[in-house]
Amino acid sequence: MFPWLDASFKQLSHRITTNKLHHALLIQGPSGLGKASFTMQLGQLLLCKDRQGDKVCGQCQSCLLNAANTHPDLHLVASDKQIGVDQIREAIKKLDSSAHMSGAKVLIIYHAHTMTESSANALLKTLEEPTANTFLLLTTDKPERILATIKSRCEKLALPLPDLDTTLAWVKTQYAGEIDINFVKLFSARPLALLAELQEEQKFTYDIFSQGLQALLQGQTNSMQLAMDWQDSADKVLKWTQYWARQQCTEQMSESVWQLSEQAIKVTQQLRNPGVNKTLLLTALLNKLALVKAA
Ligand SMILES: [Zn+2]
Incomplete structure (x- = not known):
């Protein structure tokens, strides 16, 4: 058990x-x-x-x-x-x-x-x-x-929810790779979901996401281009965006980070509708993300 x-x-x-x-x-x-x-x-x-x-x-x-x-x-x-x-x-x-x-x-x-x-x-x-x-x-x-x-x-x-330490200790017994504590926090009370996420063979890793963001923030690409490149991994983009937002506010939640998180949640819901334009939704989200960094 x-x-x-x-x-x-x-x-x-x-x-x-x-x-x-x-x-x-x-x-x-x-x-x-x-x-x-x-x-x-x-x-x-x-x-x-x-x-x-x-x-x-x-x-x-x-x-x-x-x-x-x-x-x-x-x-x-x-x-x-x-x-x-x-x-x-x-x-x-x-x-x-x-x-x-x-x-x-x-x-x-x-x-x-x-x-x-x-x-x-x-x-x-x-x-x-x-x-x-x-x-x-x-x-x-x-x-x-x-x-x-x-x-x-x-x-x-x-059923009782595990605390962060319990989750982390258990996941370590199941998964040998490196585990980022901020990522664990996203799933703190859902250890099996965390493990599944860690184990999933990811074509679209956090590295790819953060490299893309870097390029965006340095003006080497634009939101629309990234959104087109990433639309097949839209769920991951949203997850990584929330993860990224969390990292930006270790001390206090700024207004722009809060808005970004809100938008990510909204887009997550919108993506469930069949026939939505993923590129447009992701472009708007990435535009907001770029504003957080600029702020
Ligand atoms: Zn028996």
Whole structure:
């Protein structure tokens, strides 16, 4: 288990041991915190036939099936965009059929906030009157989007966020390259997101970005040209811009840096619209960035 989630996991496993675990948990925390892994391990712990405290035995038939991702009483529902009512109905049907392994049954719904209203309604009855020894584990990084009727039937579990030192210490155990502390600060409470970012093979590195900026600030290129060169890496440009802005204000946030950060956030949202002109958006952003340096 991740060090920052270990205590929460131990608490839940204690409640499993003492038969005090609520049958429906709404597990909350930002993306990149480790919710999915936490929830999967909790589900596997519930299914293990020979638990040792917060550890699965690794040898019972349930554990072997889990290791092969083929446990018949562990059901997963997930979607990046929207969880449709058919997905929920199908999962409930499987859940309602008797336990194949004569033990617990677990349904995990990842990104529960992506359930449509009819999906959520289809789940209500199961949340209210679950079959015996059945556990529903819902995860979300946007609890505010979950219907109140669902929330009120779940026990809410907000996972603790790691502090900067914990994040850094863990990422160092996973990643051998150089790690810039300012970059870590961007992801402080989301260690897995930080690691993914570090590991990602980057064609567009921070070096390329800062060399381009240097050229811009020295008048060797212009914002429009850079924006055209960089438009395919627009997400990275925005991330690096916020990183750069952070570096500019170690002591206090100047008005122009604040405006740049605001603009970066605005452009990030605008880029999600299909058909936007990336070049124009990035040009405007780079113009603002050049002003920060001039100020
Ligand atoms: Zn086991």
